[in-house]
Amino acid sequence: MDFLNQFTSHSSVRSFERKDLPEELKMQLLQAAQSGSSSNFVQAYSIIEIRDPDKRHEIEQIANGMGHVENTGVFYLFVADLNRNYQIARETTQDLKAITSMESLIVSIIDTTIAAQNMAVFAESQGLGICYIGGIRNDLDRISEMLELPAYTFPLYGLTIGYPKNKNEVKPRLFAEEILKIDRYQEADPVVIAEYDQRMNHYYQQRSRNTRCTDWSQRVQAHYHTLRRPEVFDFLVKQGFDFPMKEQ
Numbered sequence: 018m019d020f021l022n023q024f025t026s027h028s029s030v031r032s033f034e035r036k037d038l039p040e041e042l043k044m045q046l047l048q049a050a051q052s053g054s055s056s057n058f059v060q061a062y063s064i065i066e067i068r069d070p071d072k073r074h075e076i077e078q079i080a081n082g083m084g085h086v087e088n089t090g091v092f093y094l095f096v097a098d099l100n101r102n103y104q105i106a107r108e109t110t111q112d113l114k115a116i117t118s119m120e121s122l123i124v125s126i127i128d129t130t131i132a133a134q135n136m137a138v139f140a141e142s143q144g145l146g147i148c149y150i151g152g153i154r155n156d157l158d159r160i161s162e163m164l165e166l167p168a169y170t171f172p173l174y175g176l177t178i179g180y181p182k183n184k185n186e187v188k189p190r191l192f193a194e195e196i197l198k199i200d201r202y203q204e205a206d207p208v209v210i211a212e213y214d215q216r217m218n219h220y221y222q223q224r225s226r227n228t229r230c231t232d233w234s235q236r237v238q239a240h241y242h243t244l245r246r247p248e249v250f251d252f253l254v255k256q257g258f259d260f261p262m263k264e265q
């Protein structure tokens with residue numbers, strides 16, 4: 018399959034064979050993840066492979082999964098990790114504002130996500146299926162306790178990777194003309210969004226599983242109807258991050 022074709026064929030897989038990935042393939046997945054760019058080369062992330070079946074079971078419950086955390090070839094948890102760099106930096110400075118700042122957290126989230134997506138794309142190139150699991154953030158305190166996460170870390174999402182049992186249809190993306198803006202920002206064009214909604218309505222009604230009568234705008238409206246996970250801020254503060262209203 019050519020490279021672009023691989024990207025445009027992506028769909029998240031939520032049903033896997035009960036078969037572990039060989040160690041060599043897991044090492045390659047890690048290599049792919051670690052080869053991504055890293056802002057100022059801080060490499061501010063860690064990847065925790067969850068092997069313990071009890072932990073996987075509990076994470077599955079936390080994420081309201083439907084079996085795909087427990088029954089997957091491998092399950093990784095991606096952690097934005099400034100603890101490693103904190104340990105190194107504190108040898109020469111007591112002022113750690115630069116570690117605990119919003120900017121550092123954003124950089125760390127970007128690094129982590131580049132690594133995760135590199136891993137995901139490589140996995141798909143090997144015929145494997147993947148699904149991100151943001152549902153791990155449904156209980157940050159428990160995840161943090163279970164994985165013994167220290168200060169200056171934040172668990173972002175899990176990634177299931179395995180041999181797909183079945184694959185969903187590809188979900189049509191927003192039209193490129195909506196995403197790409199030339200030379201300046203342009204607000205969303207309601208006509209283009211309405212056309213996309215029609216397309217998505219068709220997709221939701223026609224797909225082979227979990228059909229529903231909705232469109233993309235309705236999904237967006239429902240999503241932003243309620244504030245999600247308001248406890249994230251307090252969790253970050255507990256983890257040692259510091260967001261003064263005005264950086265000193």
Ligand SMILES: Cc1cc2nc3c(=O)[nH]c(=O)nc-3n(C[C@H](O)[C@H](O)[C@H](O)COP(=O)(O)O)c2cc1C
Nearest residue numbers: 027028029031080148149150151152153174185188
């Ligand atoms: C950060 C992130 C978190 C996600 N969390 C979940 C999740 O908890 N459970 C799930 O079933 N899918 C999850 N997904 C998958 C999205 O629902 C999926 O990517 C999106 O609906 C587009 O579908 P596609 O990946 O099949 O194209 C997540 C995706 C991302 C990027």
